[in-house]
Amino acid sequence: MWVQKVHSRKESIYNVLKKNKDQEFFTTFSTWETYRPHRLLILDSSFNPPTKAHANLLTKALASKPANYFDASLLLFSMNNVDKELTGASALQRAQMMELMSHSFDHPVAVGFTTHGKFVDKAKAIQAWFERPVELHFILGYDTITRLFDPKYYTPIPVQEALASFFQSCYIICADRGEADQTFWNQIHQPIERIQLDADLGFISSTLVRQTKDQDKLKSMLDPNILQFIQDENLYSV
Template sequence: MTNSNLSKLHTFRGDEKATFTVVDGPTNINIEDANKSFLLVLDSSFNPPHFGHYTLIEKALEHYTKNDSTSVHVLLLLSINNADKNEKPATFDKRLDMMCLLSKHLTVNFPHIHPTVAISKSAKFVEKSNGIRDGLFTTGKIVYLLGFDTITRVFDPKYYVPQTVSEAMGEFMNHTDFFCLTRGSDDANDSDFDAQAQYASDISAGKYEPVIPSSWGAKISIVENRNKYNSVSSSALRKLLFNGEYKQASKDIPAEIIDYITSDDKAAGLSIFA
């Protein structure tokens, strides 16, 4: 698997005109009714993929498949030019391998879902959507899946200077929604979750004007999540994996991904999270 994804990554990087490419899964999603079609996009560093990612997709699928007439698809997206994060410790080809394994894990549990795994050179949501629209999902609603800590960064003005947030994202928000899960910690209380759940309503009430237009509140769905994966830390998992504490890490990472990591570590003689 690695050699294949490494080759695709190399080809993509070498193509100056390419900004988005599919690595695995459907390369074109046929839409019958744009008003009832949703593409759930989990755009993450996947460093490594874990049950926090899985839970976010699971909850989003539950949310958007309540109506039997809707058509729901899933995209796992890795941005190789992320505004905040670099390639270390796991290289992008290794992450793509693990994303493909997460995709298979999803298919086992949701047989009607056949996720697409893709990579993008774009760092901002607006630019990522342009790549997604160019062939993969030309029409229908794009929904980005986020943890609460990420949704607040999406609307941070520093990422859009010299434009304002509304100038940079206005057209994008006309065709995009956000689905967000609350995040917690071992000592989180009801008020912590309540404050997160209130975020979209606060936007609608104008609390964040003029930075965030009040009309955008209706574009954000925030669902409370208190399962055991609501505070999974990628950095903590990387530390466990670096130290070879696979059993401890396996509590938060699907078995097939742990197997991939341990097998690769043994073959290389060095952890991919070193």
Template sequence: MRHVQRLLNQLQPDADPQVACAPGTPPPRDTVIIFTGSFNPPTVAHLALLKQGWRYARAQREPAHLYSAFSKRTVDKEGVERPLLLDRVILLQDLLRARLPRTGILLFNRGLYVDQARAVRQTFPRVKRILFLMGFDKIEQIFDPRYYEDRDASLEELFHLAELLVAPRGTAGEEALAELLQRPQNQRFAPYVHSQSFDAAYRDISATLVREKGKGYEHDVTREVRRFMRDTRAYEGPLKRADDSEVDIYNERVQYLKQRLGPVS
């Protein structure tokens, strides 16, 4: 945890694009497939999408390597106060070791894919090809002009540096992706977008619903995640004591980590 927090401290969102490898992650080289998310918490859908990335990697004629990734600045996401980014990195690291042991973890200071691609190219010169793995909601965001001062210039830079590997959920998602890429303003970027089929059974799995403990949420996460949720109470409110006072178990964990590690993210 100390090593991970030290790396997070070095990543400044207002600095030039930066990337670091989590402990135990080999430096990227050759073809890299990167799946960036908040993983709050990681669900079975996240794991299934990473497995799709591995299927694509195995089909490549040159060596390919898969990475999940976090950003200290996440685009269009809720303000995450708990659990800490530190806890989410450690949880995903433990989960991947158990379930997808050849998958590494990258840490970025920026949320935009173009900044992440720039950071990888500048930091790891042995990388030959970058693909960002994502669901359909992300590619809609990428083509949305609201996120850019100059959308086309930014997309030209992005696709000069990287390509996209999109996993739409089911036939409807594939049709929606085709329609998005056929729009006149997007057609010239279509050759850089590759589709990878994804089981529609994962359509309704949501990390938000897991955090809110919706019906059947236990089936949407693995036992490692359920254990983390139970032990840390990161998604729970305060507990009431017999004298009607309250104690926030996760906040006590954060205070303990601050004492041991200093400021934590």
């Protein structure tokens, strides 16, 4: 049902993307349009494609807090990632797959896009869109969090100074696969919560999905609706 629905919304989503392509932040889908959350959980990724690991990250982060701690969640894609070119699925196809993923949760979820690659700028854009302070909780993988604190993105401003305003309203939940370097953590002075994926999902990555042709393996890595969409769109030659 949901696959057919996102197919039917293709033109509508495309028009939203086209109309807002220069906006710093906007949404293509939301189940919480009627109110504005006070505490927002954000899963920022390339979603190329969304996998069971992505879903597990959101589930784990939600479960790490008391029930109803987060008012809503946001699946966020940056159209100008600081380290990646846009290959594979188009922005439209990612929007559709992210929308499919949102239906996996009994929890208010939106699909958002930003033109920013740096988290400092993403946070500012999201705050501006809400037009009032919102507590933002970003779920980041270990590779991403090391980039967040990498001085090269802020030169000549010191990292702590550059991130000071970010940590006034933003919090980090780090999801790692056991590759974390304790030396790195010893250098971090902000309180960062750490979670881990379920053991049977830790091996999953979008790259692995794109390289896999075996249908049984794909079923173990993808939600059935996502897999169906990929097959319908002939994405990644699956």
